[in-house]
Amino acid sequence: MSLALFDLDGxxxxxxxxxxxxxxxxxxQMGHEPPPQAVLRTWIGPPLRQTFPTVVGNDPAAIEAAVAHYSDRFDSQGWAEYEVYAGIGDVIETLAARGFTLVVATTKVLPRAQRIVDHLPFGRHFSRVYAPTGEGRHSEKAQMIAQALADFGVAAGDAVMVGDRYFDIEGARANAVRSIGVTWGFGGRDELVEAGADVIAAQPSELAALILAERAAA
Structure with missing residues (x-):
């Protein structure tokens, strides 16, 4: 196993x-009452154009206006309102030292994702960021994984996808790639198990060993 793909948020x-x-x-800004925090947490990960219609309706103009308002705040301050999960830096450093090619695969649009990865203390270890371009390319996790396999010339059996939501797991399965679901994000164990995760990690301190075990078993 030589390629490890990581989701970003969660x-x-x-x-x-x-x-x-x-x-x-x-x-x-659109004049709507936002849903409760618990509902908004489930919106983290899927594309905004899939989640905003549940409140603003299906009018394309309203959806695009909501996305534009989101962008105004996120690009000015929201992008920096994050914390690195404790222990994740050690995971990335360990895998890089073991010769893994590391990439990010996220549904966050590419300019925002790249900006965040570039500011991570371990961001230099990621060879590439796969994310929607805004032109319809790489909009689905399965597409991103397939492109990464092709770009790095890696067989499906030599890769692993790490993520916290069902679409991370489903994207891996669509490409016959092994998957590790992490429970410290926004999905939860039940969601990951139902999606078919091959392995579940309960805390970052477990992750490097689990990935290395996947390599040994490949």
Whole structure:
């Protein structure tokens, strides 16, 4: 196993404050009462154009206006409202030292994702960030994983996807890639098990050993 793909929000960083704060701002600007915090947490991960319609309706103009308001706040302050999960830096350093190629695969649009990764203390270890471009490319996790396999010339059996939501796991399964679901993010164990995660990690301190075990078994 030579390639490890990591989701960003809920896997590497705890970004709830910036994302949810920007969602609340967008909906308020549109004249809507934001849903409760518990509901907004479930919106972290999926594309905004899939989640905003549940409140603003299906009118494309309203959806795009909500996305624009979100962008205004997130790009000015929300992007920096995150914390790196304790122990994640050690995981990345360990895997880099063991020769893994490391990439990020996230549904956060590419300019924002790249900005955050560039500011991470261990961001230099990531060879590439796969994310939606705004032009319809790499909008689904399965597409990102497939592109990473092709770009690095890695067979599916030599890769692992690490993420906190069902679509991370489903994207891996669509490519016959092993998956590790992490429970410290926004999905939870039940969601990950139901999606078919091969392994579950309960805390970052377990992650490096689990990935190395996947390599040994490959």
């Amino acid at each position: 896997t590497l960083i705890h970004s709830e404050a910036g994302i949810v704060g920007s969602m609340r701002y967008a909906l308020t």
